[in-house]
Amino acid sequence: MEARSARLHLHTKDTEMIVKTLTKALTDIGVVRRNRPDLGHNSPVRLSCGRHQGGRRCRFALLMLICGMLLAGCAMPEAIPTQSDQGSQSDQGAKVEAIQTRVAEERAGQASEKEDAMAGASGGAQGQTATAEESGGALVSGPTAEQLELLAKLRPQGEAPELLNEVWLNSEPLKLADLRGNVVLVEFWTYG
Amino acid sequence: MREWHEKYADDGFVIIGVHTPEFRHERDVQNVENSLTRLSIPFAVAIDNDWKTWRSYNNRYWPAMYFIDKTGQIRYLKIGEGQYGYSESVIQALLAEPYAAN
Structure with a gap:
């Protein structure tokens, strides 16, 4: 709002200034015709607007031009x-x-x-988590009731045959005998 | 499989892929190596080109997963794809099982 009112204020001020300037210019023209002997009789303003029969028309055109400028001047503060x-x-x-x-x-x-x-x-x-971990500590050391049930179903099916391969990728050759204490998943697969 | 490796490797879970070729081109170790890179397989893979391990397990299937407990006993055999949820619960149970080293 402040910006808007400032612009409007300016607008009015500028218009006033333009009007003053133009009025002065118009007066000047009038003065030139009547009271400006310094410009002399050869002055282009006097020649163009004074002697001709079309002097009135010329003055009218000048007035129109000034009005145009005035309008343009009013519009200017908005743009610039x-x-x-x-x-x-x-x-x-x-x-x-x-x-x-x-x-x-x-x-x-x-x-x-x-x-x-x-x-x-x-x-x-965190405090809660810590307590959960503390209480869960017992669970980590042993299987849950559910896991015990599952383990009971998973009866031993005999000792896993040793791995007999010599060429390995991603690892040194492994032996199951060295992996006791670990849970091992042996998967037979082919990439094809 | 890769997920299991990432989740349980620190808990004492070891995955071993035994690559037993079905066709001639699958015998090329370079091809297997490329497929490991392509599939981002991080775990150990044994090249079973002479089918030695395959025969000792008396295996007949691809894929076949043998779940071996801490004492070296086979506890669960999973043939074919699927039922990963159950397989994971088997891993968790086997990991939770107490083990007394001799």
């Missing part, structure tokens, strides 16, 4: 920002910046508060 307009914009820019900074500061404050809250919450969660 004047120095004071830029000033008001920069003022406003500064204000906006100040507001933005304040908002950012407030947000940062809130964020830090949130972070604190989060830290507190996650601290609590």
Whole structure:
């Protein structure tokens, strides 16, 4: 709103200035015709507008031209920002910046508060996890009831034959005998 | 398989792929190596070009998975694809099983 009113104000001021200038110019023309002996009788203004029969028409054309300029002048402030307009914009820019900074500061404050809250919450969660791990410690050392049931079904089907291969990829040659204590999955496969 | 390796390798789970070729071109170790790279297979693979391990297991299938417990006993044989959820629960149970080293 401030920018808008500033521009409107300018608008009026500029118009006034243009009107004044043009009025002066018009008066000058009149003065030239009547009271400007310094320009002399050979003055182009006097020649073109004074002596001819078409002098009135010429003056009318000049007036129209001035009116055109006036209209153009009225339209100009909208298109080209004047120095004071830029000033008001920069003022406003500064204000906006100040507001933005304040908002950012407030947000940062809130964020830090949130972070604190989060830290507190996650601290609590960590505490809970720790307790879960403690209570689950017993479960890690032994199978669950469900797993015991499954293990009971998985009856031993005999000792796994040793691996007899000499060429290996991704590893040094392995022997099952060296892997006791590990759970081993032997998969026969072919890439084809 | 790769997922299992990543999930359970630290818990004492070892995957060994035994590559037993069905066709002549599958005997080329370079081809197998390329396929490991292509499939991003991180675990150990034994080249069983002479079918020695295949015969000792008396295996007849591709793919066939032998789940071996901490004492070296075969506890579960899975033939063919699928039922990965159950297979994973077998791995978890076998890992949870107590083991006393002799």
